[in-house]
Amino acid sequence: MKTCLVVDDSRVIRMVARKILEELNFTIQEAADGKAALELCHKQMPDGILLDWNMPVMNGLDFLVELRRSPGGDRPKVVFCTTENDLKHIQTAITAGADEYIMKPFDNDIIQSKFAQCGLL
Amino acid sequence: MKPEDFDFLSALLKERSGLVLSRDKGYLLESRLLPVARRHGIKGLDELVSAVRARRDATLLRDITEAMTTNESLFFRDIKPFEIFKAKVLPDLMVARQSSRTIRIWSAASSGGQEPYSLAMLLKEEGAKLANWRIEIVATDISVEMLEKAKAGSYSQFEVQRGLPINLLLKYFKQAGDKWQIDAALRGMVKYREFNLLDDPATLGRFDVIFCRNVLIYFDPPTKAKVLDRISRVLMPDGVLYLGGAETVIGVTEKFQPLPGHRGVYGLANGAAHPLPLERVAV
Numbered sequence: 001m002k003t004c005l006v007v008d009d010s011r012v013i014r015m016v017a018r019k020i021l022e023e024l025n026f027t028i029q030e031a032a033d034g035k036a037a038l039e040l041c042h043k044q045m046p047d048g049i050l051l052d053w054n055m056p057v058m059n060g061l062d063f064l065v066e067l068r069r070s071p072g073g074d075r076p077k078v079v080f081c082t083t084e085n086d087l088k089h090i091q092t093a094i095t096a097g098a099d100e101y102i103m104k105p106f107d108n109d110i111i112q113s114k115f116a117q118c119g120l121l
Numbered sequence: 122m123k124p125e126d127f128d129f130l131s132a133l134l135k136e137r138s139g140l141v142l143s144r145d146k147g148y149l150l151e152s153r154l155l156p157v158a159r160r161h162g163i164k165g166l167d168e169l170v171s172a173v174r175a176r177r178d179a180t181l182l183r184d185i186t187e188a189m190t191t192n193e194s195l196f197f198r199d200i201k202p203f204e205i206f207k208a209k210v211l212p213d214l215m216v217a218r219q220s221s222r223t224i225r226i227w228s229a230a231s232s233g234g235q236e237p238y239s240l241a242m243l244l245k246e247e248g249a250k251l252a253n254w255r256i257e258i259v260a261t262d263i264s265v266e267m268l269e270k271a272k273a274g275s276y277s278q279f280e281v282q283r284g285l286p287i288n289l290l291l292k293y294f295k296q297a298g299d300k301w302q303i304d305a306a307l308r309g310m311v312k313y314r315e316f317n318l319l320d321d322p323a324t325l326g327r328f329d330v331i332f333c334r335n336v337l338i339y340f341d342p343p344t345k346a347k348v349l350d351r352i353s354r355v356l357m358p359d360g361v362l363y364l365g366g367a368e369t370v371i372g373v374t375e376k377f378q379p380l381p382g383h384r385g386v387y388g389l390a391n392g393a394a395h396p397l398p399l400e401r402v403a404v
Binding site for chain 2 (some may be wrong): 085086087102103106107113114
C-alpha cells in the first residue's frame with residue numbers, strides 16, 4: 001500500500017482528501033502546516049504528498065523547497081492542491097520541484113487523474 | 122414522462138443520431154431536454170413533445186439531438202490509447218509512409234476537442250522527428266455547439282485538470298480570466314467538420330488512424346455494424362482504428378480484428394481492406 005501525506009490547514013479539506021485517497025488505496029497521514037509535515041517526512045518519506053499552499057507556520061512552497069533539500073526528499077511525488085490558480089503560482093511550484101498541480105476546488109476525478117500522471121497510481 | 126412521449130423521443134433520436142435509449146434512461150431525457158425546452162420558451166417535456174409533433178422545427182430538432190448526444194470528454198482519456206499511439210502506431214506509420222510523409226487522423230465524435238488537441242499535443246511533443254511531415258487531424262462531431270466549443274479551444278479550470286499533465290498546460294495554454302486558452306498553433310493543427318456518424322464518411326477522405334472512442338456504445342448492434350462498415354471503407358489497408366475500452370468489434374462486424382496486445386486498437390481484417398481508388402480528399 002502506498003502512503004500519502006495530506007498537508008492542509010483545513011480539517012475539512014484533509015478529511016475530504018483522505019476519503020478520496022483511501023478509496024485509491026493509500027495509507028494517509030495528515031499535517032496542518034509545512035513544519036509538521038516536514039517533521040513527518042524526516043521520520044519517513046511518504047510516496048506522495050498532497051500539499052496546500054497557504055498555511056500558518058510554514059507555507060507549502062517553503063515546505064517543498066526544504067523537502068527537496070532533505071536526504072531522500074527528492075523521492076516523494078508532490079501534488080500541490082491550492083486556491084492559487086494563476087499561471088505564475090503554477091510555474092513557481094513546478095520550478096520548486098512540484099510534480100503536479102491541482103487548482104481547488106477539486107473532485108475525485110481530478111485527484112485520481114493527477115496522481116496517475118505522477119505515477120502514484 | 123408518459124411512455125408514448127419517451128417512445129416518440131427515443132425513435133426521433135435513433136433516426137437522427139443512431140442513439141439508442143433504453144427505458145431506464147428517462148431521467149436523462151428529462152435532465153437534458155428541460156433546458157432545451159426552456160430555451161425555446163416551452164414549459165415542460167409534454168409540451169416539448171407536442172411542439173415537435175406539431176411543427177418539426179429544424180432548430181428545435183437539432184437542439185434536442187445535440188443535448189442528448191453531447192458527452193463529457195477529457196484530455197488524454199484513458200491515457201493508454203495515446204501511449205500506444207506514441208510507442209507503436211506513430212512509429213509504424215512513419216516507416217510505412219516514408220515516401221508520402223503524410224499521415225491523416227480522424228477524431229470521430231470529437232466532442233469538446235479534448236481528443237484531437239491531445240493528439241496535437243502528443244505530435245508537437247515529438248518535435249523534430251515529424252519535421253517535414255504533413256499531419257492532418259480531422260475532428261468531427263454531430264453537434265454544432267460542441268464543434269464551436271472545440272474550435273474556440275477555451276476550457277474551464279475543471280476541464281484542464283482532467284487528464285492534462287501540468288507541464289502540457291503550462292506549455293500549450295494561456296490563462297484568460299477564468300478560462301484556459303489553447304495555443305493557436307495547436308488549434309491550427311485540427312480541422313473541424315460537422316458530421317453525423319450515420320452518414321457516409323467517404324467525403325472526409327481516407328485515414329491512417331481513426332479514433333472512434335466511446336461512441337458506438339450508444340448505438341444498437343445493426344447501427345454499430347453499419348458505422349464500422351463505413352469506417353472500414355475510409356481506413357487505409359494498414360490503418361488503425363481505436364475504440365473505447367468498453368467497446369469491441371467482436372460479434373458486431375468481421376471487418377476489423379484486434380491488434381494483439383493492444384486493447385481497444387484494431388486493424389482491418391484480412392480481406393476487409395477497401396481498394397484504394399477512393400482518393401484522399403483534402404479538407
